[in-house]
Amino acid sequence: MTTKGVTEEMDSKENEKPMLILKDIHKFYGSNEVLKGVSLEVRRGELVTFVGPSGCGKTTLLRLIGGFTDISSGDIILDGQRINDLPPNLRDTRICFQNYALFPHMTVAENVGYGLKINKWPKDKIAARVRELLEMVELEAFGDRMIDKLSGGQQQRVAFARALSLEPKVLLLDEPLSNLDANLRLVMREEIRKLQERLHITTVFVTHDQFEAMAISDRLVVMKDGLIEQVGTPIEIYERPANEFIAAFVGYVNFMDGRVESIDPATKNTVIRTEFGKLEIALEQDDIQTGDDVLMVIRPESVSLSIDCGSNRQNVLCGTLKTYMYAGSIAKCTVGIGAKKMIVDQYNPRDAQQFQNADRVEVEIPRSVHLLKKKI
C-alpha cells in the first residue's frame, strides 16, 4: 500500500469516529434529577435533534454540552477529548439560544464578529470573515444595521452566523425557530438544514415540535422525563415507534386493541382479532408472536374513508361520521365505530368525496400497521 493509501485510510477511520459522545449523563438540580442517564454518539456532520415535551431536559442537556451548566455525573467527549471541566469558551462548541441573545447595542457586523474580536483576530481578518458569514446567511447588505431594526427571521440569521464564526466542531441550537411565525419557520428550517449540510457541521438541535424535528434531522432522539425513549431516523421513529408515548408524540394516532390470532410463516399475513372483528395485516416486525396482546398503531393518513356500508370487504369497518373539518389540503374526520372514535385524514378533499355529519361511512384499515406488544 502506498503512503497516500495509508493516509487516506487513517483519514476515513478518523471520519468514522463520533464527533460527540454523551456517556451516561446525569444532572441534578438539588434533589431533582432532570437527566437520568443520557448516552448518545453523534456522527461527524450529522444533525441530531432532541425532541420531547416541555420540561423533559432538552435545554439542560444542551447547556451541559456547551459548558453553561455543571454536569452531575457522566462524560462529554468532543472529538476524542473529555470536555466536562472546560469552560464554554475553551470548548469547540457554540450555542444559539432560543432568544438569540444578540447584543442590542451593537450592529449586525459587530455581533457576528464578536467572538473573533474576543479571540484577538486582526481587524482586516475579522472584516473579511464577517463579510463571508453575512453572505452565507444572505444579510450582506445589513452589516451596519442595529439589531432592533431587524425582523425576527433576520435576527435568527445573525445569531446563526455569530455561532458559526469560529467554525465550532459542534453547533448547538436550542429551539432556534420558536419565535418565528409559522411560514417563516418553514423557510428558516430549510435554510438551516441546507447550510448545515453544505458546511458539514455536526449539529445538535433541540425542539419540542415533532414535525420540525422530523423535517430537519438525520436522526431524532425522543426524550421523556430526563431519559431517551428512542433514537432513530425520522422514518423509523414515525413508522416503528417503540412505545405508545412515542407513537402519540410524533403525530396523530389511532390505537386499537387486538390479539394476534395467526401469523402465516411464509407470507407473514397476520390475523388480528379486535372488538370489531378480524383484521388482516402484513407483519413487518419480528417481535410479535401468535397469542400476543397488541396495540395497533393506525395513522390517520393511512386509513381510507368511503361512503355507505355493507361492502363486506376485508379490513373494512362501518361507522358514522361525527365531525368533518375541511382545511384546504386536508379534511380531518372523526368516525364513530361502536364506542370508538377514529381520526381519519382525507387528502385533497376538494376532489375527493365530501361528507356530511352523520353519514354512514366505511373505514378501511391498511395492511401495513405497526404493532406494539402489550406489557403483561
Ligand SMILES: Nc1ncnc2c1ncn2[C@@H]1O[C@H](COP(=O)(O)OP(=O)(O)O)[C@@H](O)[C@H]1O
Ligand atoms: N436552573 C435550574 N434550576 C432548577 N431546576 C431547573 C433549572 N433549569 C431547569 N430546571 C428543571 O429541569 C427540568 C428540565 O428543564 P429543561 O431542560 O429546561 O427542559 P426542556 O428544555 O426540555 O423544556 C425542568 O423540570 C426544569 O424545571
Ligand SMILES: [Mg+2]
Ligand atoms: Mg427548553
